[in-house]
Amino acid sequence: MTCVTRILLDVLKPHHPSCLELARAIAAIGEDYRVRLTVNEMDEKTETIQIEVSGQAVDFDAVQAAIKAMGGALHSIDAVDVRGSSAGQAQGGAGGSGT
Amino acid sequence: MKPLQLPVFLLRITRSQGILRRYFVVNGFDGALTMLGLITGFLVSGSTELGVVINVCLGAAIALAVSGVSSAYVSETAERLRALKQLEAAMITDLQDSAHGKAVRWVPVLIALVNGSAPLVISLLILTPLWLADAGLVLPLAPLLNAIVVALMLVFLLGVYLGRVAGISWLRSGVRTLALALLTTGLIYLLADS
Numbered sequence: 524m525t526c527v528t529r530i531l532l533d534v535l536k537p538h539h540p541s542c543l544e545l546a547r548a549i550a551a552i553g554e555d556y557r558v559r560l561t562v563n564e565m566d567e568k569t570e571t572i573q574i575e576v577s578g579q580a581v582d583f584d585a586v587q588a589a590i591k592a593m594g595g596a597l598h599s600i601d602a603v604d605v606r607g608s609s610a611g612q613a614q615g616g617a618g619g620s621g622t
Numbered sequence: 623m624k625p626l627q628l629p630v631f632l633l634r635i636t637r638s639q640g641i642l643r644r645y646f647v648v649n650g651f652d653g654a655l656t657m658l659g660l661i662t663g664f665l666v667s668g669s670t671e672l673g674v675v676i677n678v679c680l681g682a683a684i685a686l687a688v689s690g691v692s693s694a695y696v697s698e699t700a701e702r703l704r705a706l707k708q709l710e711a712a713m714i715t716d717l718q719d720s721a722h723g724k725a726v727r728w729v730p731v732l733i734a735l736v737n738g739s740a741p742l743v744i745s746l747l748i749l750t751p752l753w754l755a756d757a758g759l760v761l762p763l764a765p766l767l768n769a770i771v772v773a774l775m776l777v778f779l780l781g782v783y784l785g786r787v788a789g790i791s792w793l794r795s796g797v798r799t800l801a802l803a804l805l806t807t808g809l810i811y812l813l814a815d816s
Contacts, residue, residue: 537709539635540721568712594635594720596713 529577529604530586535569536595542572545593552585553578573601629732632725636702638733643787645737649690650780651799653741655806656682657748658773662807665766666814672765676752683745691738698730748773770807777803 536545546558556578564571572595576586587597633639660679664670706726710717717723748769755765763771778800785795 535713535715537635537713537722539637540631544631566712568709592720594709594713594717594722596715 524608526580526606526608527583527603528579528581528606529575529602530581530583530600531602532574532576532586532590533598533601534572534574534590534595535598536572536590536593537569540593542570545572545590545595546574548589548593549574549576549586552582552589553580555579556581571598577604628724629728632721632728633732635721636705636725636729638729641698642733642736645690645694645733646740647780647784649686649737650740650744651777653683653686653744654748654773654777654780655803656686656741657745658770658777658803658806659810661748661766661769661773662810663814665770666811672752672756675766676749676756679745679749679752683742683749686745687738687742689738690741691734694737695730695734698733699726702726702729744776747776774800774803 540548542560542562546560550556550558556576559575561573561575562570563573574586574590590597633642657679660682661675664675664678703726706717706722709722751761751768751772752765755761755768761768778796781796781799782792784799785792788795
């Protein structure tokens with residue numbers, strides 16, 4: 524049994540809903556979720572953002588569904604932290620796992 | 623998301639609150655001036671049975687409501703679809719299942735309801751004195767004059783609302799719309815053949 528404790532996502536989203544609304548929608552999925560959202564690039568209709576979600580057990584599918592529901596498109600998983608239940612904590616940094 | 627939060631959210635992401643306000647005022651003003659024109663016309667024409675006046679005005683109010691709902695729905699659906707396609711092209715992804723896809727289906731309905739209900743509600747308010755008089759209630763003025771007073775008050779209130787939206791003097795804005803309504807009444811008195 525493993526638990527994802529942190530994921531770093533590269534996402535393209537429209538200007539609306541705002542970053543605040545998207546971050547709130549993701550944070551609402553889990554009680555202990557912490558969401559850090561950084562805007563990397565702004566275009567005429569879209570913005571490229573980096574979303575970092577951390578928690579005791581991050582539900583990636585739910586996070587992805589929330590991003591899609593808010594009009595965002597997940598481009599890649601840039602980093603993940605996964606904890607193994609028996610081995611204590613195992614960390615992994617995955618660069619550019621395209622979806 | 624709570625049921626009442628969804629329409630507000632969809633209006634916000636499509637930035638349609640301004641359109642909604644504009645439609646409410648434009649069609650509300652249409653309804654008020656149409657009723658004012660009809661009632662003034664009946665007043666100028668001399669004695670007309672109250673039931674006839676009510677039926678004619680009600681017919682016009684229903685027509686305005688249906689016209690408002692259908693025209694706004696058709697035009698807003700086209701506009702929303704266009705905006706969604708542009709956004710999908712920029713995102714290079716399908717947004718049908720997202721909030722933007724939902725907005726294409728629901729925002730035109732909301733706008734159409736506001737566009738249709740604004741003239742209907744305002745017209746029904748203006749017709750209230752006529753119904754009350756028809757039911758046998760004694761009014762301070764003649765029924766048609768009472769309805770005209772209600773119409774002028776509602777037009778003034780629409781002006782006040784516009785003033786608050788624009789952040790300018792509500793009194794000045796209210797007086798301006800009231801002046802337009804009085805001008806309409808004056809023109810009917812001048813041009814109608816009594």
